[in-house]
Each structure stands twice: as structure tokens, then as C-alpha cells.
Amino acid sequence: MTPTAPVFEQIVGAFNARERAIRYKVRDLVHTVDVEKTLGTTYRRLSVETTLYEPSAARIRFSIWEDGSVWLAVEPSIKGKGWQLHHKIETSVEGVPPEEVIRRLERTVQICGQAGRGPDPRQALAALWSRES
Numbered sequence: 001m002t003p004t005a006p007v008f009e010q011i012v013g014a015f016n017a018r019e020r021a022i023r024y025k026v027r028d029l030v031h032t033v034d035v036e037k038t039l040g041t042t043y044r045r046l047s048v049e050t051t052l053y054e055p056s057a058a059r060i061r062f063s064i065w066e067d068g069s070v071w072l073a074v075e076p077s078i079k080g081k082g083w084q085l086h087h088k089i090e091t092s093v094e095g096v097p098p099e100e101v102i103r104r105l106e107r108t109v110q111i112c113g114q115a116g117r118g119p120d121p122r123q124a125l126a127a128l129w130s131r132e133s
Contacts, residue, residue, distance in 0.1 A: 005044075008066040010098040012046055018102050025109055026050040027057075036065075043067070050109065058086070058112045062105055068094030070101075072129060074112055074121070087122045089129045104128055 012033060023029045029050040036043045048062040059075045072089040093101050107128055111121045 005066055007068070007098065008044060008046075008064075011064060011101050014098040014102040015046060015048070015105075018106065022050070022106055022109060025106075025113070027053050048105065052109065052113050056113055060108060060112055062108070064093065064101065068092045068096075070129065072108065072125075074108075074125070087125060089125060091129050091131060 015031065019029070019031070027050075029048065031046065031048045034045045034047060036045055043065050045063050045065045049059065051057065051059050057077045059077070061071075061073045061075070063071045070089070070091050070093055072091075074087045076086050093104075108125060111124050111128070114121070
């Protein structure tokens with residue numbers, strides 16, 4: 001386990017505490033805690049994948065590792081073409097409180113759910129997940 005493992009556990013706990021509220025806002029939601037082995041080091045990762053209701057019908061894929069690294073992808077469904085990568089963010093939330101990390105995930109769902117009915121969500125997502133947020 002890495003020194004950040006207790007924080008990772010708190011993030012997983014914060015997600016579990018908010019899962020029902022998030023699930024209520026989306027069409028479907030799947031999450032797992034996976035173990036990855038890379039170059040002799042073991043890392044755990046929380047992965048969340050959700051599909052939003054119409055009209056955006058976007059898929060949001062979110063992963064966070066024990067070291068605070070975050071990968072987020074927003075993929076709208078394009079008729080006849082399937083899921084297309086629209087926006088990807090790679091950042092770190094090291095030092096961000098666990099509840100705030102999950103609040104940002106919930107806000108991502110909200111922003112993407114409004115896609116197509118306002119300004120392009122990419123700028124709002126970049127600001128939300130910036131290290132200065």
C-alpha cells in the first residue's frame with residue numbers, strides 16, 4: 001500500500017456515501033475498485049462509468065488512483081457512430097478532500113447533462129478539475 005492509501009479509502013467511502021444520489025441523476029452507473037500491477041508496484045483504482053439520460057446521452061468515465069491521479073473522459077453517443085471521445089482530462093487531486101473529489105464528479109454529471117442546451121461544457125469541466133479549483 002502507498003502512503004496515500006488511507007485517503008484513497010476515504011475517497012471510495014465518499015463515493016459510496018453519494019452513490020445513490022449520483023445514480024438517481026443518470027441512466028446507469030457501474031463502479032469498481034480494481035488492482036493494477038505496474039513495474040512491480042501495486043495500485044488500486046476506483047473506476048466509475050455512467051451514461052446520462054437524453055438529450056446528452058453522454059458516457060462519463062472516471063478513474064482515480066491511490067496517488068490522486070485522475071482520468072476523466074466524456075463521450076457523447078453519436079447516432080450511427082457509437083461513443084466518440086469528446087473531452088479528456090488528466091489531472092491530480094492530491095491534497096483535495098475526498099468529499100470534494102466526489103462533489104466534482106457529481107458536478108461533472110450535472111455539467112454534461114446540460115450539454116447541447118448551453119455553452120460547450122469543456123471549459124467548465126477544465127475549470128472544475130483544474131488543480132487550482
